[in-house]
Amino acid sequence: RKEVEQDPGPFNVPEGATVAFNCTYSNSASQSFFWYRQDCRKEPKLLMSVYSSGNEDGRFTAQLNRASQYISLLIRDSKLSDSATYLCVVNPISGGYNKLIFGAGTRLAVHP
Amino acid sequence: EPEVTQTPSHQVTQMGQEVILRCVPISNHLYFYWYRQILGQKVEFLVSFYNNEISEKSEIFDDQFSVERPDGSNFTLKIRSTKLEDSAMYFCASETSKGPETQYFGPGTRLLVL
Numbered sequence: 289r290k291e292v293e294q295d296p297g298p299f300n301v302p303e304g305a306t307v308a309f310n311c312t313y314s315n316s317a318s319q320s321f322f323w324y325r326q327d328c329r330k331e332p333k334l335l336m337s338v339y340s341s342g343n344e345d346g347r348f349t350a351q352l353n354r355a356s357q358y359i360s361l362l363i364r365d366s367k368l369s370d371s372a373t374y375l376c377v378v379n380p381i382s383g384g385y386n387k388l389i390f391g392a393g394t395r396l397a398v399h400p
Numbered sequence: 401e402p403e404v405t406q407t408p409s410h411q412v413t414q415m416g417q418e419v420i421l422r423c424v425p426i427s428n429h430l431y432f433y434w435y436r437q438i439l440g441q442k443v444e445f446l447v448s449f450y451n452n453e454i455s456e457k458s459e460i461f462d463d464q465f466s467v468e469r470p471d472g473s474n475f476t477l478k479i480r481s482t483k484l485e486d487s488a489m490y491f492c493a494s495e496t497s498k499g500p501e502t503q504y505f506g507p508g509t510r511l512l513v514l
Binding site for chain 2: 334
């Protein structure tokens, strides 16, 4: 089983749509969870951390279900500028401090 | 805003040659990482580095790879004898002591091995 698994997409949505991405992780002892955004040929950038209580940042809402080992990201009122690949990222317990384990990403294309 | 920088942005080399990829982490950061991303694939952890030594390395990081922080500012990744399959984007990242939310990535070096 992959350490972090995501639907690769692409998700093609019109501006203003709501879109949801899902992710599962295999290591039940994982400590921290994140959504990153990656634009084509650029570095990953932290979008938001994900907490068990859920968290919201503007149009973005992230949820974590530890029992199901499931992470989600909801984007409301999609903008053209949201077009990117969204990476589900997990920080497992290890001796390597905070190595990050990345999913393969879900591609989002927002069209006018 | 402080940022991680990497040089060169692109490198083309012949198979079997040595390459050194350079990174300047953010100045007050303590933990340093290298990741790589083969075109079309996921970002993969290579190695973490703290207090002038490797703290963890992945299976990818074999004897052909080495890292060092020679002068307290630069953080380098050396590939001793490049293979075709080393072609990838290599990202450096640095982090404070406050946890993975403070891990910032550099813009990457695109390595092409011919």
